[in-house]
Amino acid sequence: MQPTTxxxxxxxxxxxxxxxxxxxxRNYMMYGIGINIQTLPYLICAGLHPWHLSKYKEREAVNFxxxxxxxxxxxxxxxxxLDRAINIPISLQLSYFNAQLMIARAVKKPVIxxxxxxxxxxxxIIKKVxxxxxxxxxxxxxxxxxxxxxxGAFLSVGKHIFxxxxxxxxxxxxxxxxxxxxDRYSDVTIENIYQRAALxxxxxxxxxxxxxxxxxxxxxxx
Numbered sequence: 001m002q003p004t005t006x007x008x009x010x011x012x013x014x015x016x017x018x019x020x021x022x023x024x025x026r027n028y029m030m031y032g033i034g035i036n037i038q039t040l041p042y043l044i045c046a047g048l049h050p051w052h053l054s055k056y057k058e059r060e061a062v063n064f065x066x067x068x069x070x071x072x073x074x075x076x077x078x079x080x081x082l083d084r085a086i087n088i089p090i091s092l093q094l095s096y097f098n099a100q101l102m103i104a105r106a107v108k109k110p111v112i113x114x115x116x117x118x119x120x121x122x123x124x125i126i127k128k129v130x131x132x133x134x135x136x137x138x139x140x141x142x143x144x145x146x147x148x149x150x151x152g153a154f155l156s157v158g159k160h161i162f163x164x165x166x167x168x169x170x171x172x173x174x175x176x177x178x179x180x181x182x183d184r185y186s187d188v189t190i191e192n193i194y195q196r197a198a199l200x201x202x203x204x205x206x207x208x209x210x211x212x213x214x215x216x217x218x219x220x221x222x
Contacts, residue, residue, distance in 0.1 A: 001043060001073070002220065005206075005213045010190040011156050011179035012079065012112055012136040017042060018182075022190050025075050025112075037073045045078040045112045047100050050093045051086060062099045069107050075220070077104035078112025079136055085116045105131050110219050112136050112156075119144045126151040132219050137183050142169045149177055154215065158183045161196050170200055175211040 003009050003023035010017070010024045017024045028037075028044040037044065046068055048061040056064070068074060080100045082093050104111045110132040115122060119140050126133055126148070135148060138155040145155060149172075156179035160166055180193045198208045 003213060003216060005210050007213070008190040008194055008209065009179070009212050009216050010182055011134060011216075012045070012158075012181040012183055013190075014184040015182070015186065018189055019191060027079055028074075037068060037071050040073055043073055043075040045076040046074050047078045047080040047112075048096055049079055049114060050081055050083045050088060050096070053088055053092065053096055058096055058099060061096060062103070065100060065103050069103055069109065074109070076110040076112050076134070077101075077107075078110075078134075079114045080111060081114035081116075082118035082121055083114060083116040084118055090118075090121075101125070101129055101131070105129055110134055110154075119148065122153075123147060123151065126153060134179060136181055139163075139166065140169070142172060145169055145172060149173065153177065154179055154219075156181045157197070158193065159185050159188055161193055161200070162188075167200060170197075175201065175208070176215065179212060179215060 007021050007023035008019065010022055013024045014027050024042045026042050026044050028046040046065060048056060069077060077100055080097055082090060082097060101111060113133055113135045115135055133153040134156050135153055136156045137158050139160040148155065154177050155173050157170060158181045161170060180190065180197055182188060182190050194205050194208055198205045
């Protein structure tokens with residue numbers, strides 16, 4: 001199962017495809033265990049979100065992820081990451097994150113990153129661990145964007161693209177390191193986000209589709 005250049009690739013969503021030509025990487029862990037992954041009509045990312053660490057012990061999470069991550073429907077490990085806005089110690093979050101990162105490295109799949117007030121924490125990790133990092137829902141400042149991009153990260157942009165004050169940051173994200181997403185939002189479609197991104201990049205929607213298709217295809221063959 002792969003997209004075509006006609007698809008709107010939605011690199012991170014908590015919902016099923018909403019459009020006939022939408023290709024979704026759906027977040028899996030939010031929807032429970034027990035689903036037969038191979039029957040899903042879309043690809044998924046699988047991992048333990050930092051918000052949900054209390055639901056599983058680390059060994060259980062690692063065993064679960066190890067069991068399913070080689071499935072063809074699992075395109076990426078995620079969303080995983082670090083979050084300083086929650087009451088779970090960063091040291092514990094790092095332990096879970098590093099365990100999942102090692103699994104991604106072993107199977108050579110991208111990681112979809114959840115980062116809240118922790119972008120700088122990832123710089124030394126990106127330098128050391130050579131897997132593709134996709135920072136979903138990126139809304140950081142220009143300095144953070146440049147630093148992450150310099151180390152080869154991909155930035156996935158969602159609803160924040162409509163924030164007028166953030167357009168200067170978006171302008172600095174090269175198409176070769178860009179993805180687009182809807183995340184959990186239901187009041188905007190991936191087509192709306194592509195249309196906005198194409199306008200800001202001064203290219204056609206079809207050109208943008210092709211660029212993001214190439215990004216996806218390159219990460220699918222690592």
